[in-house]
Amino acid sequence: MQELTDFANALADEAAIIIAQYFRQPVAVDHKTKSDPVTVADRAVEQKLRQMIEARYPDDGILGEEFGIKDTRNGRVWVLDPIDGTKSFIIGRPSFGTLISLWDGDTPLLGVIDQPITKERWIGIKGQATTFNGQVVHVRSCPDLRNARVGSTTPRYMTPSLIVELNEKVDFIAWGGDCYLYGLLAGGNLDIVIEQHLEPFDYAALVPVVHGAGGEMCDWNGRPLTLQSNGQVAAFGDSSLKEEILSMLKNI
């Protein structure tokens, strides 16, 4: 795994160099859909990372946000989201991240969440403790839902009735954040993230980071996440919160 981890770090380093050139600079922004603007930087990063992967591991598959699927010949797939949190990137807020992960079938082997401006990097590796800038991090214990800190990128990732129910049961909901929220959960600063409408490249790298920190990720039915999941994602720092939240998610 060390060779693969070193390579994932090299990918993240390369992405960071490109992204820094575009951060807070005027760039052409074309709107792919109403809620998913994509930037020049996004495309430049993915092209570079795909070239690096194809040169080093030509049999591995690639699934990227911008340039689609390259089929795998060995079961392994690199999943890439150059800039997760494009809106934050566009307004110049360093809470976006570069997501890089490697899956073997339905098993996540490693995941990287990298914030290239503040230089913060979470790395999750199968069977190892998650690190943040080289230091081991761990989720916090939070058995009481009332005290839990809940995060979600946008109210559109919940439903109005869910927001009402959450506001009744939880004192703390923070909006915005994208992948960065899951890094904060891995570090014990946040307890629950609830989102939907995610694509595999939005969550694939998060799973090993959260799991390696002692947390749990699943879909809204409690099933483990795979690259074929339906995009409804929940993350828990303390698994004892899972049942109560999942029962809320089933009722909406």
Added chain:
Amino acid sequence: MQELTDFANALADEAAIIIAQYFRQPVAVDHKTKSDPVTVADRAVEQKLRQMIEARYPDDGILGEEFGIKDTRNGRVWVLDPIDGTKSFIIGRPSFGTLISLWDGDTPLLGVIDQPITKERWIGIKGQATTFNGQVVHVRSCPDLRNARVGSTTPRYMTPSLIVELNEKVDFIAWGGDCYLYGLLAGGNLDIVIEQHLEPFDYAALVPVVHGAGGEMCDWNGRPLTLQSNGQVAAFGDSSLKEEILSMLKNI
């Protein structure tokens, strides 16, 4: 003004030292109200800044989030919010800020937005160009509402009908951010911020920063902000967007 500006910088420096000690550390969090948690760091910073102001400018008034009002004897009031964006602070996301401003009656003399972790500081001074880490910044031109980037800390700072109307007219809404959004607007990365339920210490420092960058801030009726405003706040990078937005705000 240079002496006052130097002093405001010294206040922000001192606040940053204290805040860095508490960032991402376990601290006791007591919930003042459901949406306004307040931390040990918050109180420690305000106490320190009040001591510095009272020692240096004993006749100046002070209005702080945590410890209330000290009456002015000369018309000047320092307005302090040690940690604006407490939720971001608590979950370890560096998009909160320390807000320091000085007003003379209804006139803002200076405002500082400081992000102590990423070391980003916006300074607005009456009659001068706003700076970001020492470099002059300016809002961007964006005459077409469709292309405008809108930010707001939370959907609770808008109304459901306003959110629906905005989503029809604007392609881009980013959530989260607190004071940081206004710094980004001053730098030309964001065009509009709409919020309500703000206290004077939430917006007092923002006004000189936005105005000095060529933008405009007002209440939802278009009136200039003072320390007695009603907490409904709008900020525009391009003033030509003001009329259309204000007419939306009047109808809700």
